[in-house]
Amino acid sequence: MFLTDASIATTPLIPCHKKELKSYIKQQSSTVKRWIKQADFEAKKGSFCLIPNKKGEIDHVLFGIDNETEYRWALSTLAEKLPLGHYRLEADWSKEQQQQAAIGWGLACYQFERYKQSDRIAPSLLVEKKSKRIKAFVAAVKLVRDLVNTPAADMMPQDLATVAKALANQFDAKFKQIKGDNLLRKNYPCLHAVGRASSHEPRLIRLKWGNPSDPKVSLVGKGICFDTGGLNLKPSQFMRFMKKDMGGAAHVLGLAQLIMTLNLPIYLEVFVSAADNAVSSDSFRPGDVLTTRSGKTVEIDNTDAEGRLVLCDALTKAGEANPDLIIDFATLTGAARVAVGTEIPAFFTNNDALTAEINQASFQSNEVVWQLPMHKPYRSYLDSDIADLLNSSPQGYGGAITAALYLNEFVSKNTKWAHFDMMAWNNRDRPGRPKGGEAMGLLAVFQLLENRYAH
Ligand code: BES
Numbered sequence: 001m002f003l004t005d006a007s008i009a010t011t012p013l014i015p016c017h018k019k020e021l022k023s024y025i026k027q028q029s030s031t032v033k034r035w036i037k038q039a040d041f042e043a044k045k046g047s048f049c050l051i052p053n054k055k056g057e058i059d060h061v062l063f064g065i066d067n068e069t070e071y072r073w074a075l076s077t078l079a080e081k082l083p084l085g086h087y088r089l090e091a092d093w094s095k096e097q098q099q100q101a102a103i104g105w106g107l108a109c110y111q112f113e114r115y116k117q118s119d120r121i122a123p124s125l126l127v128e129k130k131s132k133r134i135k136a137f138v139a140a141v142k143l144v145r146d147l148v149n150t151p152a153a154d155m156m157p158q159d160l161a162t163v164a165k166a167l168a169n170q171f172d173a174k175f176k177q178i179k180g181d182n183l184l185r186k187n188y189p190c191l192h193a194v195g196r197a198s199s200h201e202p203r204l205i206r207l208k209w210g211n212p213s214d215p216k217v218s219l220v221g222k223g224i225c226f227d228t229g230g231l232n233l234k235p236s237q238f239m240r241f242m243k244k245d246m247g248g249a250a251h252v253l254g255l256a257q258l259i260m261t262l263n264l265p266i267y268l269e270v271f272v273s274a275a276d277n278a279v280s281s282d283s284f285r286p287g288d289v290l291t292t293r294s295g296k297t298v299e300i301d302n303t304d305a306e307g308r309l310v311l312c313d314a315l316t317k318a319g320e321a322n323p324d325l326i327i328d329f330a331t332l333t334g335a336a337r338v339a340v341g342t343e344i345p346a347f348f349t350n351n352d353a354l355t356a357e358i359n360q361a362s363f364q365s366n367e368v369v370w371q372l373p374m375h376k377p378y379r380s381y382l383d384s385d386i387a388d389l390l391n392s393s394p395q396g397y398g399g400a401i402t403a404a405l406y407l408n409e410f411v412s413k414n415t416k417w418a419h420f421d422m423m424a425w426n427n428r429d430r431p432g433r434p435k436g437g438e439a440m441g442l443l444a445v446f447q448l449l450e451n452r453y454a455h
């Protein structure tokens with residue numbers, strides 16, 4: 001276990017700012033003085049030095065911090081690199097800062113081991129209080145990472161359903177799904193159209209949890225298990241990591257797990273639109289016109305703009321129950337990545353007060369999310385000659401905004417709604433954030449929900 005609350009011997013981890021190093025060294029024995037010099041330890045951020053006692057055992061660990069050090073990631077390098085053992089933080093940090101650091105420790109101990117066992121056993125960190133909360137955060141992110149990292153062949157719509165069902169069983173939630181041609185009978189035409197070419201049937205996966213008298217919150221996730229682009233086939237370099245296109249689904253399942261573990265007083269409804277955007281003679285085509293659940297007709301400009309299609313039917317359904325808040329997560333556009341890069345989720349809302357709440361939650365949770373404008377004049381880029389709208393703008397600019405404007409057509413103005421367009425994937429290794437699947441915006445949104453609903 002990466003975190004421990006047992007009463008066992010632990011080695012202290014002591015932060016050291018560059019400007020504190022001299023006075024620290026002054027107080028040490030001549031052996032330790034020489035040791036630090038020989039190790040060339042300068043207390044740079046991310047560096048550390050094992051300090052021996054007289055017997056040659058590790059007495060404590062000194063680690064470098066600077067003014068830019070984020071508490072969340074302050075211990076992550078240590079968790080990744082320290083020898084196996086039990087450690088405790090000895091720092092005059094606030095409770096909140098220590099909790100943040102413990103989360104970063106836990107996240108650094110993550111390894112994706114479904115297909116290859118790692119030979120590294122993570123060291124453990126002593127946490128005294130609120131470890132349930134810390135463990136729940138880490139477990140939620142781990143679930144997201146595991147789901148995203150799992151290749152499409154093992155994470156098809158039926159596999160997402162299995163995960164959702166297991167969550168429902170664990171937390172006494174209700175599980176429902178509508179699959180295959182039943183999607184047509186129950187009026188989810190766009191989800192059906194996107195998924196119908198695949199032998200892995202598309203499905204709408206639903207979870208309901210909590211007390212119906214609490215405020216209702218609906219989470220909607222894009223669950224494209226693999227995005228070939230459809231008939232508008234992606235070039236190979238853009239298709240390579242499209243197993244991650246169910247990242248939105250992974251986020252809402254991870255967030256649901258967190259909400260249920262920490263027992264947030266909301267009535268939660270989760271919708272996962274799961275489909276495999278594949279190619280076959282039954283693929284939907286550019287130029288086809290689909291009638292959405294809402295009744296609006298949509299002309300397909302590009303089969304690679306499939307995420308908004310599977311989402312629009314789920315958003316319509318979510319809105320039918322008049323929830324207090326709808327939040328969707330989706331790996332929706334490459335354009336959002338051009339706008340804010342791969343490591344910052346972009347968000348849109350239909351309500352300025354909600355935007356302010358998200359910004360505040362982002363600040364509190366130390367997770368950057370960034371608003372892009374729901375700029376109504378761009379709606380005309382989606383005008384179609386033969387249908388109510390196009391699914392994508394034929395002119396290439398502002399793609400994240402036009403995608404959000406498409407979704408906006410399916411949410412009532414009276415329902416508060418936020419849409420997160422994120423990468424769900426780390427392109428590079430950073431402390432606590434290995435290459436591969438990643439939760440982005442999840443902790444900020446959980447903070448938002450706590451601010452709004454926790455008594
Ligand atoms: N899943 C992709 C978006 C994506 C690509 C997210 C790469 C993150 C990284 C989505 O389905 C897609 O292909 N979108 C198109 C939309 C376009 C056809 C209007 C895009 O962004 O190019």
Ligand code: ZN
Nearest residue numbers: 227304305306
């Ligand atoms: Zn696509």
Ligand code: ZN
Nearest residue numbers: 224227245307
């Ligand atoms: Zn996609």
